[in-house]
Amino acid sequence: MYEKITPPTIGAKITFKNGEPVVPENPIIPFIRGDGTGIDIWPATEKVLDAAIAKAYKGKRKISWFRVYAGDEACDLYGTYQYLPQDTLTAIKEYGIAIKGPLTTPVGGGIRSLNVALRQIFDLYTCVRPCRYYAGTPSPHKTPEKLDVIVYRENTEDIYLGIEWKQGSEIGDRLIKFLNEELIPATPEHGKKQIPLDAGIGIKPISKTGSQRLVRRAIKHALLLPKNKQQVTLVHKGNIMKYTEGAFRDWGYELATSEFRQECVTERESWILGNKEKNPNISLEENAHEIDPGFDSLTPEKKAQIVKEVETVLNTIWDSHGNGKWKEKIMVNDRIADSIFQQIQTRPDEYSILATMNLNGDYLSDAAAAIVGGLGMGPGANIGDSCAIFEATHGTAPKHAGLDRINPGSVILSGVMMLEYMGWQEAADLIKKGLGDAIVNGQVTYDLARLMEPPVQPLKCSEFADAIIKHFG
Numbered sequence: 001m002y003e004k005i006t007p008p009t010i011g012a013k014i015t016f017k018n019g020e021p022v023v024p025e026n027p028i029i030p031f032i033r034g035d036g037t038g039i040d041i042w043p044a045t046e047k048v049l050d051a052a053i054a055k056a057y058k059g060k061r062k063i064s065w066f067r068v069y070a071g072d073e074a075c076d077l078y079g080t081y082q083y084l085p086q087d088t089l090t091a092i093k094e095y096g097i098a099i100k101g102p103l104t105t106p107v108g109g110g111i112r113s114l115n116v117a118l119r120q121i122f123d124l125y126t127c128v129r130p131c132r133y134y135a136g137t138p139s140p141h142k143t144p145e146k147l148d149v150i151v152y153r154e155n156t157e158d159i160y161l162g163i164e165w166k167q168g169s170e171i172g173d174r175l176i177k178f179l180n181e182e183l184i185p186a187t188p189e190h191g192k193k194q195i196p197l198d199a200g201i202g203i204k205p206i207s208k209t210g211s212q213r214l215v216r217r218a219i220k221h222a223l224l225l226p227k228n229k230q231q232v233t234l235v236h237k238g239n240i241m242k243y244t245e246g247a248f249r250d251w252g253y254e255l256a257t258s259e260f261r262q263e264c265v266t267e268r269e270s271w272i273l274g275n276k277e278k279n280p281n282i283s284l285e286e287n288a289h290e291i292d293p294g295f296d297s298l299t300p301e302k303k304a305q306i307v308k309e310v311e312t313v314l315n316t317i318w319d320s321h322g323n324g325k326w327k328e329k330i331m332v333n334d335r336i337a338d339s340i341f342q343q344i345q346t347r348p349d350e351y352s353i354l355a356t357m358n359l360n361g362d363y364l365s366d367a368a369a370a371i372v373g374g375l376g377m378g379p380g381a382n383i384g385d386s387c388a389i390f391e392a393t394h395g396t397a398p399k400h401a402g403l404d405r406i407n408p409g410s411v412i413l414s415g416v417m418m419l420e421y422m423g424w425q426e427a428a429d430l431i432k433k434g435l436g437d438a439i440v441n442g443q444v445t446y447d448l449a450r451l452m453e454p455p456v457q458p459l460k461c462s463e464f465a466d467a468i469i470k471h472f473g
């Protein structure tokens, strides 16, 4: 079945039932070491995960690691250009849960991203990237502890679908001609716009299905959070990209107010309900005026539309959500993407789950990780309905590769997410404690050491793993 790899002889498969993993006591889990700093990070990660599982379950539970290959080391084993061998895909499909280090993607030309390919091949449509602060972690921000968000990033579409044509290519030029001469003139709202003839072209598909399945998972996650964190913010640039990013917002609200009607309230609904609670005799017009600051300058049609919105909200959810009951529901709001980048810095404690499309989530997860300690502290998970692959937010950081100095924290914390996903909470908790205590004691790698005051001597990557294990307690 496999060309060049052999699964462990001991261990059993993880299966999936209704989208959730069913985990045996001794699961076989494929891992990809990764390019660049993967060579340093993976051994540290494996050591910490194994030690935590051994301590938590005293031999009753154990992972049988199954080494599979992707990226540069796959080419070494399987031959030139064999970046993602069939063996690796077969193993991940068969065993259901995998964990990986970072993989290189060249800029401009060359292969398309192996990381993105894995997400698309296994339909891992949800990328979950929590950004929370560990006490004692140095940060350029004054109050990093106020940020505790989870980026829920759509993981399979948007421009990451990779449908693009190079400037000057035959099909690219044909497409531009077709758009300029036929489709744009046939669309009155585009007026006389034209695409420059020397443009490269990329396609940005955002589907209703893709958007709603992502928002569904985000809301389900919010339901499990403490009351004060039960909020989902739809992040988009819908003012500019109305039918892709704007549609993502609209489909998100549509899903929240249909599938989760009893559990959710939208921000606008909360204003309407709140206005009536403050003044039970408020008219529909006055209420509409309150929720829309520019109401007076709107056209009569637009005013009527907002009044109708107020009436519909009060008619449909006053009984279930009024009289303050909405405060117990999941708040669903939306923010424009550029604004959310400043909001997570200036008002971090106002946000919880940030549901995004693919590109916005990619940017936002690096930015949020920077606030709570940098990319060395940014874990992640790619989750589908019958497979999950855990990986850090960061890339291969090539200049640090092979020097035993990079911070393995983000892949270790991705391992923590994997253990939690498997239901192995006790082992996950040990690692979180060990990592937190190591940081509080100033036992950190170079990235955190350089920000600490007073400065501390940095630990090596491997030493940081040992320090985490020592602090299991």
Ligand SMILES: NC(=O)C1=CN([C@@H]2O[C@H](COP(=O)(O)OP(=O)(O)OC[C@H]3O[C@@H](n4cnc5c(N)ncnc54)[C@H](OP(=O)(O)O)[C@@H]3O)[C@@H](O)[C@H]2O)C=CC1
Pocket (backbone or CB within 6 Å): 101, 102, 103, 104, 105, 106, 115, 374, 375, 376, 377, 391, 392, 393, 394, 395, 396, 397, 398, 399, 406, 407, 408, 409, 410, 447
């Ligand atoms: N999922 C994946 O596998 C991903 C792969 N990539 C790929 O990785 C390659 C390199 O990308 P690049 O843009 O350099 O981004 P990287 O995320 O690899 O690194 C950028 C910088 O972030 C810091 N950093 C990254 N990882 C860590 C860590 N574990 N601990 C501490 N600091 C860290 C380092 O900063 P400093 O030097 O200042 O300390 C590093 O130089 C590209 O080919 C890219 O496509 C990128 C993102 C995700």
Ligand SMILES: O=C(O)CCC(=O)C(=O)O
Pocket (backbone or CB within 6 Å): 103, 104, 105, 113, 114, 115, 116, 362, 393, 395
């Ligand atoms: O695949 C890559 O090379 C980059 C992907 C990335 O930046 C991410 O998923 O965060």
Ligand SMILES: [Mg+2]
Pocket (backbone or CB within 6 Å): 362, 363, 366, 393
């Ligand atoms: Mg990224």
